Amino acid sequence: MNLQGKRLVIGMTGGIAAYKVCELVRRVQDEGATVRVVMSRAAQEFVTPTTMQALSGQPVATDQWGAEGARVANAMPHIDLTRDADALLIAPCTANFIAKLAHGLADDLLSTLALARRLAPPCPLLVAPAMNVEMWNNPATQRNLATIRGDGVELLGPASGNQACGETGAGRMLEPHELLEDLIAFFQPKLLAERRVLITAGPTFEPIDPVRGISNLSSGKMGFALARAAREAGARVTLVAGPSGLSTPRGVRRIDVVTAREMYDAVMGYANRADVFVGVAAVADWRVVNTSPRKLKKNADAGPPALQFEANPDILAAVAAMPGGPLTVGFAAESENVVANGQAKRAAKRVAMIVANQAQDALASDEAEVHLIDAGGVRALPRAPKLAQARQIVAAIAQLLA
Numbered sequence: 001m002n003l004q005g006k007r008l009v010i011g012m013t014g015g016i017a018a019y020k021v022c023e024l025v026r027r028v029q030d031e032g033a034t035v036r037v038v039m040s041r042a043a044q045e046f047v048t049p050t051t052m053q054a055l056s057g058q059p060v061a062t063d064q065w066g067a068e069g070a071r072v073a074n075a076m077p078h079i080d081l082t083r084d085a086d087a088l089l090i091a092p093c094t095a096n097f098i099a100k101l102a103h104g105l106a107d108d109l110l111s112t113l114a115l116a117r118r119l120a121p122p123c124p125l126l127v128a129p130a131m132n133v134e135m136w137n138n139p140a141t142q143r144n145l146a147t148i149r150g151d152g153v154e155l156l157g158p159a160s161g162n163q164a165c166g167e168t169g170a171g172r173m174l175e176p177h178e179l180l181e182d183l184i185a186f187f188q189p190k191l192l193a194e195r196r197v198l199i200t201a202g203p204t205f206e207p208i209d210p211v212r213g214i215s216n217l218s219s220g221k222m223g224f225a226l227a228r229a230a231r232e233a234g235a236r237v238t239l240v241a242g243p244s245g246l247s248t249p250r251g252v253r254r255i256d257v258v259t260a261r262e263m264y265d266a267v268m269g270y271a272n273r274a275d276v277f278v279g280v281a282a283v284a285d286w287r288v289v290n291t292s293p294r295k296l297k298k299n300a301d302a303g304p305p306a307l308q309f310e311a312n313p314d315i316l317a318a319v320a321a322m323p324g325g326p327l328t329v330g331f332a333a334e335s336e337n338v339v340a341n342g343q344a345k346r347a348a349k350r351v352a353m354i355v356a357n358q359a360q361d362a363l364a365s366d367e368a369e370v371h372l373i374d375a376g377g378v379r380a381l382p383r384a385p386k387l388a389q390a391r392q393i394v395a396a397i398a399q400l401l402a
């Protein structure tokens with residue numbers, strides 16, 4: 001669980017995107033967090049406190065006075081609610097509430113507790129804006145956003161697209177799964193802040209004719225998990241992906257390629273600007289030379305087609321050989337002698353670290369057991385989900401950079 005033990009306060013203001021927060025409140029609990037919901041008056045026009053209480057399993061605070069004031073021993077819910085919180089997230093956050101945050105207004109429970117939250121040790125404030133495109137673009141809103149950014153408020157979104165009002169543009173609140181991914185990322189240590197990380201992932205596909213080709217069973221899960229973990233750690237991530245149905249992690253730039261040579265070109269076009277290169281892709285070692293422009297027909301008399309092959313470039317070795325190139329990390333999928341084969345591959349390709357794993361894990365599994373092999377020795381990471389492994393690999397990369 002990615003938010004294990006985190007205590008969140010989610011503040012809701014008046015926007016139709018409030019319905020998305022119902023789902024978010026469930027999802028953060030699935031990840032191990034506890035949630036207190038605080039609602040402005042306008043938020044209650046969209047979703048009732050009863051709904052939010054049922055979803056969060058906790059009383060909902062709506063007012064500084066009355067029941068909530070009475071529940072808190074010192075009658076100061078505006079202080080009490082955030083004192084043991086790990087973060088305050090305002091979602092949806094209206095243009096009006098952003099204006100209040102920018103100016104330090106405190107005219108209801110939610111704005112007062114945002115103003116009264118501790119700065120040291122901090123209770124971080126995250127804001128998920130939700131508004132009409134014209135309200136978003138209005139210079140007053142943009143001024144207020146610049147002010148709260150300058151105050152250290154973390155903005156999540158907004159997205160662009162069709163809006164509930166029928167107009168199109170920026171101002172849509174992020175979807176619940178996007179807010180969840182950003183929230184999880186927020187709590188990860190920023191071990192690769194501002195580093196540029198280039199990653200290959202997935203299989204490659206080498207055509208034989210217009211409808212056939214040679215590929216492998218790589219799912220791309222480890223490479224995509226690593227892209228997500230690097231972005232969580234604050235890196236600027238470019239992911240060069242072979243054919244894969246996986247969705248792109250938030251905040252990651254993705255370049256889709258098909259063949260090994262396309263992957264090579266994409267990587268070499270960027271590698272000199274990267275601080276770190278991680279080759280996770282299962283790159284085809286060979287490509288077909290005599291590809292056919294037309295679909296090959298079955299001709300029983302002529303027998304099977306005679307395919308001729310030539311070697312693909314070794315992308316990992318090429319990057320490792322670049323003078324002044326990035327710190328380079330490779331993967332080794334082995335069916336036996338995982339550590340010895342991994343060590344041999346590290347020496348042969350002259351890379352800083354090899355992540356060696358069982359070939360069957362490397363293909364489609366959601367979990368992996370890996371060995372990190374670098375100049376300092378070998379470290380075994382016991383079986384765990386690929387995202388957890390990816391975070392440990394990121395930590396090891398940060399150590400090698402340091």
Ligand code: CTP
Nearest residue numbers: 279280281283312313314315316330331332333
């Ligand atoms: N790699 C690459 N370009 C290739 C082949 C491999 O960048 N043309 C990278 C992979 O992304 C991975 C590492 O090299 O990081 C794997 O090396 P490789 O020797 O291809 O491993 P295996 O396929 O496991 O090798 P073998 O078949 O010899 O076991």
